[in-house]
Structures are given as C-alpha cells and as structure tokens.
Amino acid sequence: MHNRSGIYFHIPFCPKKCLYCDFFSVTKFSKNTLVEYGDALLAELESRFNELSGTETVSLYFGGGSPSMMDEGFFRKVADRATELGIDLGSCEFTVEVNPADIDESWIKNLKNCGVNRISLGVQAFDDAVLAEIGRRTTVADMEKNIPVFAKYFDNISCDIIYGLGKNRKINQELEQLFWLASFKHVSAYSYSRPERENAPQLLDEDETLLQEKEIRDFLQKKGFSRYEISNYSLNGFESKHNMLYWTYGSWLGIGAGAASFIRKTGVSSRYADDIGAFIAGDGLSSVELTLHERLEEFLLMGLRVKIGINLNDFKELFGKDFLELVSEKTVSELVSEGLLDFDKNAKIIKCTEKGSDFLNAVLIKLFDAIRN
Numbered sequence: 559m560h561n562r563s564g565i566y567f568h569i570p571f572c573p574k575k576c577l578y579c580d581f582f583s584v585t586k587f588s589k590n591t592l593v594e595y596g597d598a599l600l601a602e603l604e605s606r607f608n609e610l611s612g613t614e615t616v617s618l619y620f621g622g623g624s625p626s627m628m629d630e631g632f633f634r635k636v637a638d639r640a641t642e643l644g645i646d647l648g649s650c651e652f653t654v655e656v657n658p659a660d661i662d663e664s665w666i667k668n669l670k671n672c673g674v675n676r677i678s679l680g681v682q683a684f685d686d687a688v689l690a691e692i693g694r695r696t697t698v699a700d701m702e703k704n705i706p707v708f709a710k711y712f713d714n715i716s717c718d719i720i721y722g723l724g725k726n727r728k729i730n731q732e733l734e735q736l737f738w739l740a741s742f743k744h745v746s747a748y749s750y751s752r753p754e755r756e757n758a759p760q761l762l763d764e765d766e767t768l769l770q771e772k773e774i775r776d777f778l779q780k781k782g783f784s785r786y787e788i789s790n791y792s793l794n795g796f797e798s799k800h801n802m803l804y805w806t807y808g809s810w811l812g813i814g815a816g817a818a819s820f821i822r823k824t825g826v827s828s829r830y831a832d833d834i835g836a837f838i839a840g841d842g843l844s845s846v847e848l849t850l851h852e853r854l855e856e857f858l859l860m861g862l863r864v865k866i867g868i869n870l871n872d873f874k875e876l877f878g879k880d881f882l883e884l885v886s887e888k889t890v891s892e893l894v895s896e897g898l899l900d901f902d903k904n905a906k907i908i909k910c911t912e913k914g915s916d917f918l919n920a921v922l923i924k925l926f927d928a929i930r931n
Contacts, residue, residue, distance in 0.1 A: 561612065561613050561614060562613060562614050562615075562616045562803060562808050562809075563610045563613035563614065563615050563616070563617075563803065563808060563809040563810055563811070564615065564616060564617030564618070564619060564799070564800045564803045564808070564809075564810040564811075565603070565610075565615060565617070565618050565619070565640075565810065565811045565813065566619045566620075566621060566800070566810055566811065566812045566813065566814075566817060567599055567618070567619070567620045567621070567625075567636070567813050567814055567817070568582070568621060568622065568623065568812065568813070568814030568815060568816055568817040568830075569595075569620060569621070569622040569623045569624065569625040569627060569628060569814065570582050570583045570584055570622060570623040570814065570815050570816055570832075570834060571583065571584060571585075571587050571591075571592065571595075571622065571623050571624060571627040572584070572585055572622065572623050572624045572627070573585060573624070573627075573695060574693070574695050575693070576682075576692055576693045576694055577691075577692050577693035577755065577757055577758050577759055578682075578692050578693070578720065578723070578750060578752075578753065578758060578759060579753070580751075580753045581622070581623065581816070582623075582815065582816030582832040583622060583623040583624075584834060587834075591834065591838075592627060592628060592629070592632075594838045595814075595815075595834060595837070595838055596628060596632045596635070598837055598838045598840070599636070599813055599814060600635060600636065600639055601840070602813045602814075602837075602840075603636075603639060603640075603643070603811075603813055604639065604643070606811055606813070607643050607811070609809075609811060609819075609821055610809060610811060610821075612823065613808075613809055615645045615650065616649075616650060616651060616799050616803075617650060617651045617652075617653070617799045617800035617803065617810075618636070618640060618645070618647075618650060618651070618652045618653070619651075619653045619800040620633075620653065620654045620655060621655045621678075622655055624655075624656075624657050624660060625654050625655050625656065626654075626655075626656045626657055626660035626661050626665070627660070630664070630665055630668040633654070633668065633669060633672045633674065634668070634671075634672050636672075637652075637672040637673045647673040648673075650673075650675075651675065651676055651798075651799040651800060652673050652674045652675050652676060653674070653676040653677070653678055653716075653798075653800060654669055654674050654676075654677060654678070655678045655679075655680060656677055656678070656679055656680065656708075657680050657695070657696055658679055658680070658681070658696055658700050658701045658704045658705060658708075659695050659696040659697070659700040659704075661704065663707050666704075666707055666708060666711055667711060669711075670711045670712065674712075675712070675714060676712070676714040676715075676716065677708050677712050677714070677715045677716070678715075678716045678717070678718065678746075679705065679708065679715060679716065679717040679718070680696070680717075680718050681696075681701065681717040681718055681719060681736065682694060682696075682718060682719060682720045683719070683720065683724060683727075683732060684698060684701065684732035684733075684735050684736050685698070685724065685727060685728070685732055686698050687724070688723070688724035688727060691723065691724060691759050692720070692723065692759055693757075701736075701739065702739065705736075705739040705740050706739055706740065708740065709739070709740035709741065713743070714743050714744075714796060715740055715741075715742050715743060715744075716742065716743065716744035716745065716746065716792075716798070717736065717742055717744075717745055717746070718745075718746045718747075718748065719732075719733075719745060719746070719747045719748070719774065720747075720748050720749075720750050721747060721748070721749060721750065721767065721770035721771055721774060722749045722750035722761060722762050722767040722770065722771075723750045723759045723760070723761065723762060724762075725762060725766070727770065729770050729773045729774055729777075730773045730776075730777055733774065733777045733778075734777075737781065743792060743793050743796035744790070744791070744792040744793070744796050744797070744798060745774075745778055745783065745790070745791045745792070746789055746790050746791075747771070747774045747775075747778075747789055747790075747791065748789050749767065749771065749789070750762075750767075775791075778791045782794075784865070785865065785915075786864060786865045786866075787801070787805060787863050787864045787865065788863045788915055788918060802864070804860060805860045805861065805863050805864045806860070806861065806864070806872075807822060807856075807857055807860060807861065807872075807876065808822060809821050809822045809823070812828075812829070812830075813830075814830060814837065815830050815831065815832060815833055815834045815836070815837040815842070816829075816830060816831075816832045817829070817830050818830075822876075824847075825847055825848055825853060826845055826846070826847050826848075827845065827846055827847075827848060828843055828844065828845040828846070829843070829844060830842050830843050831843075831844070850877070851929060853876075853877070854877070854884060854885075854929050855926055855929070857873070857876070857877075858922060858925050858926070859922060862908075862909065862910050862914075862918060862921065862922065862925075863915075863918065864909075865909070865915075866907075866909065867900070867907050867908055867909020867910065868881075868907065868908050868909065869906060869907060870906040870907065870908060871906050881908065883930070884929060884930055885925060885928050885929055885930065886928035886929075886930065888928075889924055889925065889927070889928035890908075890925075890928070892924075893914070893921060893924060893925070897911055897913050897914070898910065898911060898913055898914035898917060898920075898921050899911065899914055899921065900914075
C-alpha cells in the first residue's frame, strides 16, 4: 500500500443535520455556493495533486455531508480533470456517498456515465421509527423506491448501518429487507457514539448493543461476508480500497472544508478549517509534522483495526527500526498470552485476534503506554 494513494472530497452540505452526526456540515446554503465550492474543489485538486507524486492513485471518494447535493455537471468536471491529471478511472475505485432520499434516476445514471463505479448508501436503519429517532430525512419508502435503481446501474454497492440505538429493534429483519432490494457487496456497521448534543438519541445499554452487533455479524457471515476491519464487512474482493489506505498508512489528499490529508513519504498531516467561505477563497489549510510518538500511535490505531494486521517489514521501512525496538516486548508478550494479539515473527505480522478486535481500545492503551520514548 505504501505507493498507493487516494483523494477524498468533502461535500459539507445537507438539507438537514442528522441528530447522530458529528461531521462538519451546514444546512443553509445557496445554489451559487454549491457552484463556487465545486470550482474550489477542482482548483485545489489541480494545485495539490503533485503531493501524491510517486504514488498510484487508486481511489476517488466523495463524502459528506451529502454529495448528492452536487449537480450532475460537477461529477463530469471532476472525472475529466482527474483523467487530465493522469488518474486511470478505469482501474480506480470511484465512490460517491448518497442519501437515498435525494436523487432521481437521471442523476444516478449520470454518475455511472462519469466513471463512478461504487456507491455508498447512507441507510443507517430500515425502520421508520428508528430513522425518525436519529433525525434522518430518509424513509423506508425512499429506499424501497431508489435502492433498486442504484442496483440497476451499479454492481458495487455498500451501505452504512448504525447499531446501539433503537430499543427492541429487529436488525436482522431490516437487513433481510435491504438485501431483498439490492445485492450489497460491502456493509459498514458502526456502533453509535452519542455526540455532545442535547437532542441526540440515547445510547442503548451494553447488552442490547452487543446483541444488535451479533445479529449483524451473524447475518452477514451467512451471506458470505467477512469482517475485514472492526466495523466493515465485505464479500471477497470488495473491501474498500479507499478506507484501506487509511488503515494501512497510505497517502491521501483530503480536499474541502473540514477535510484532512496525510502524505506518507513526508509524515505531514494537513487539514482545512471548518469554514466553507475560507475554502472557496483558497484559505484555511494548515499543516503539522507529527512526532515519532504520534506517528506510532496513529500507525497502531489504524493498522490493528484490520484483519490482516500490521506488516512488520512495512513498519521498519516507515520508522527505521524493528517493531520491538520501539514497542516493549514485555507488553506485546502479555497481550499475546492473553489471547488479544497474534505475533507471527516468521511471517512478520502482528494483528489482533477476534477477541482482541472486540477489546481493541484496551489493547491500544497498553501498546501506547509501551512505546519506548
């Protein structure tokens, strides 16, 4: 992954802010603002693309907010500009997040014609009571109408599900109905984390949350999905290329208000301010070079989320030392003996066991404390 890269475009516009959402987005904007923001995204892409020199760009990803607020012509401009910059859209994973309430068939067909080959649907729940509780403007009727249209044009469709909210929820039944509408290849199942907002939905108790998670996991396993990351499941070959760049310490440009970047070869992280006006004006980008300790923590935090774990040869290439020179061998041995880590010295791999994945935060706290200063 070290020579692969991706580009993330943040579209921070939503007609309505969901009650669980903690991402930067705004609900008041004009059509002219959308046009100016789209032009600014293209300008930043052109000015910053050279930061990815020496890498193969394997992913374009539009997230939000609601990328479905952007008109059809915007995605055509991005596709044309990406091609001019030398990105091979034919071999690239080109993803757009979509709220099923926003679009019509013409808009969906246009995405396909622009080279988009992967759709990530913000489902969250397939139950109108739960959707209302979390403040979604999408209804089950919207999804019943539009998801089959996406399936008509796209083979690679992912969906997001949130668990840990919705008391006495029948998640297994929700998933059955969803998979009847489309043959999903990827599912992101996120445990609800309550934001600091007065009207945010309440968390369920731990037992009910764990039961919902188990129902999701059991359902997907029966469908042939594997859990390749803490919160992500896919059929073989349909793992998210874009998110794998994050988890394997690849390089990515994040473009747009509130978006962050990381360039592996320099170790530099950068981020745009949560300010749409500043972004349109070409301002608001700040950079920081992480310390060795910060980079190690980030590397462990991301790398141990994925089933394949951390490649220790890759670790040495990045940090210039063997893993056990920078992380206490005593702590690693303790975590292995507790059945939380699998450390294969011959294969040069360290990864969480299934048990370790379920207690990842505890594993990380111990490893962070074990970093040699």
